[in-house]
Amino acid sequence: MLSTMQDSDLSIAQLLRHGSTVHGDRTVTTWTGSGSRADTYRTTGHRAAQLAHALRALGVTRDERVGTFLWNNSEHLQAYLAVPAMGAVLHTLNIRLSPEQVAFVVNHAADRVVIVDGHLVPQFNRVLPLLETVRHVLVANGAAEALDVPPGVRVHSYEDLLGGQPGEFGWPVVDERRAAAMCYTSGTTGAPKGVAYSHRSIWLHSMQLCMTDGMRLAQQDSALAIVPMFHAMAWGLPYAAMMVGASLVLPDRFLQPGPIAEILAAEKPTFAAAVPTIWQGLLQHLEAHPQDISHLREAVVGGSACPPSLMRAFSENHGVPLLHTWGMTEMSPLGSVARPPASAAGDEAMAYRMTQGRFPASVRARLIDADGAEVPWDGTSVGELEVSGPWIAGAYYTPQGPAAAPESFHDGWLRTGDVGRISPDGFLTLTDRTKDVIKSGGEWISSVELENAVMAHPAVAEAAAIAVPDERWQERPLVAVVLRDGESVTAAELRDFLAGTLARWQLPENWSFVDEVPKTSVGKFDKKRLRARYEEHGLDVRRVGHHD
């Protein structure tokens, strides 16, 4: 039976219309280094209309991609709104990638226009010669003259181009399942992969962020979005803020602990979102330069797991609860939020806060074991996490259309590449990446949990676990250990030490004492290089005990 409800599409145009009228007095504040500049959402609406007119005058039609190479600022917010609302597709470019990587994603998405931050012109000059499809570059917040323009490309001042354009635009009706915005995964392995969010997925995700059990974003809030707007749509904050009229505070290029502390002191936001390293840096800064930050009702930490000590320090020293969240670019990105259940208090509540969080109703999750079977949500069974829902990718973008390769998608579900367990009440704990987990005779040993167990020994400074081939068990763990200065311990002693906490079949036979564990540029164990060293040199393995 048909419903009698209106066939009403969810759209960025309505988000813009609503935010710039009902919440027209709310503001987006951009930090300038020594102070701030603020626009109301009413002005933001006018500017977005001007941008849409300007882009249309440059020939941008429906579906064409408009790239942004911008810090978090009011111009970026205008692009977030205008480009999808006019029916085109916003493509946020990660300014931290190499010029070759940026060029790859621009060419892959076939961007026609890129909006570049004046402060990023020197960096963009290394990208521009590599671009194949871009015809226009708009330079915001800086001089367009500094750009080295190749033939066939025209450069414009963002301000000049918008000036004189009408402040109203007849936003078209766009099917809610069409693409509104694109973001490429940073691609630690292989080429970056494009995710194209729909108007519908952004709308639903924005509602989730504003739910009390989500991030609680509300009209009363002033939200400091430290997470870059080129990382998974700044975790959805700009759109969610327009939806409910929360004011936005944007740090522009001032992401060091000192400036962040200044922004906090000057703007007194009620909410903020950033990765753990930002919070860690701020914490250390605040130790040396005490400052009241209790105006933050809550601060979201995501992007990678939050160390328990960091969470405790914010809560105990500053009265600010850090809210642990987990997600992926492919998930818009919000997957789960670690709010303890109503029944938990004290240490139990803190234990819940340390998990990756609980799934909301819109995110379905399942764990798949080595045999492809679903494992129960019992808090102990381990499997690869697969997710499904209206704001989760079911494919990657290709110029030929969405493509769902089996290494990334399984019956329409997204394979996260994460290994973990889920409690009966829907809280996720991730223990490893599928590429790092050690598959021993059909059972999975978490490399991360094994490393933590080894590092609990007082003589051990660092420990990294990788899988090595085994004739009988397919794979068995090898642990590379760095000892603390002046300490000594044998492989047999370490194995005995682990026997107290791990199951017998999880105890490693293969040990290697090394001077250092190779690390990635962001300081994580580089297991790819460790595996390569093992394959080349054998890592001088000591064998002790055996698994039978």
Place this chain on the structure above:
Amino acid sequence: MLSTMQDSDLSIAQLLRHGSTVHGDRTVTTWTGSGSRADTYRTTGHRAAQLAHALRALGVTRDERVGTFLWNNSEHLQAYLAVPAMGAVLHTLNIRLSPEQVAFVVNHAADRVVIVDGHLVPQFNRVLPLLETVRHVLVANGAAEALDVPPGVRVHSYEDLLGGQPGEFGWPVVDERRAAAMCYTSGTTGAPKGVAYSHRSIWLHSMQLCMTDGMRLAQQDSALAIVPMFHAMAWGLPYAAMMVGASLVLPDRFLQPGPIAEILAAEKPTFAAAVPTIWQGLLQHLEAHPQDISHLREAVVGGSACPPSLMRAFSENHGVPLLHTWGMTEMSPLGSVARPPASAAGDEAMAYRMTQGRFPASVRARLIDADGAEVPWDGTSVGELEVSGPWIAGAYYTPQGPAAAPESFHDGWLRTGDVGRISPDGFLTLTDRTKDVIKSGGEWISSVELENAVMAHPAVAEAAAIAVPDERWQERPLVAVVLRDGESVTAAELRDFLAGTLARWQLPENWSFVDEVPKTSVGKFDKKRLRARYEEHGLDVRRVGHHD
């Protein structure tokens, strides 16, 4: 450009799956008069599966309507979940209608099955002989034997029918735009009209209820739904509760102030929702029987406008903010929520709380004047309110398919029949019904505001304003006045009194002094009867002054 997001339908099946697993330990508590009975959401999921099997065994297939003639209790919640999740359509029947009206809507919707409360069997016995399409009646919470069964109808005990059925059901995939549930408007004029909510509209509406700027429903809550589950889906609370794992407290048939106070004392809900008369009754009860109700973080008042005195009394005497909301059965029903903006405090905030509230991003609104033109949101211009959005009806149900008659729908927008104004920041103030507003030469005079102005005179007990035909102005106001005992005032004196607050063209020339204003069954002025009396007897009108 296509998005790469999953083509994932929003569904009651997923709401049920999520609520009964992730929030399986949360509870639905039904009051029994002397205590309560509680089910977990896990059990509710099992019961819903059993109900779906039972209904399927009775031949209920996709799209068929299953009526409920039930109080607010756990069985009603099971039907709310099972019927749409299995692909059929839940039809909640208003037990307060006459037997003829109930029979009309059951026959109109062609219900195949009705689930009846054992305590409502005597009442349903007057309905049953009038039904044309019902083949099965399930009696919950009472003896099926008391039902007078006509030929062709089979009667079952709800408990017996569910017993032994499997606790799991393979919920089908249902297109999100298909009907999930139906509710008929109570139809103060004309026949009741059917609204068919979709899976999609219910999902989006549930998210809105759980937004911080909505009703803030969250896992931490225990929500007392006093608003009947046969009135506009209990304002969406049962579905929203399943979405986030808020516990539900249901009063069954115990709606008098004493039992409500008992339920509050025993269950200590954090949230509650009811019409103003319920809150007024509770307030009076609490004056005589003091009780701490500060466990309520907030209580929603809706269905009709909340008197300011009531709102103040709850806040000042009990520390419970009453949250004013406005909506319609055709709007799922949530249209607006009166949370003051961040900038308002004190009296200004209270003034915002007294409005009908602010529109969320999903609800578009416009005001249309007598000439069909849109009037601005300036806080003073008045027009008929039209609304649009994904949980708003675009038509009424008919057996031949959705029908959008022009008196109810306008270019796809719902005509609310309400007249009011909207502030620049999106707060709605309703001033009248379109059928009651006085249309004087293209300008609208609010009958309600005119009545309030007259009733502010110390000699006046009651005043009702209606339109009377006028050769020059089409319509002019007539005010029927009831004087207080022992008081006297002339029409000219009243007109002079009004001159201080109303514009000159709004001042009525036509006055009638009457012994009483006719009232409807719920105590509202019955202007239909007042107009009829005027047409029949002229109401002995005194004319004073004139509008030129």
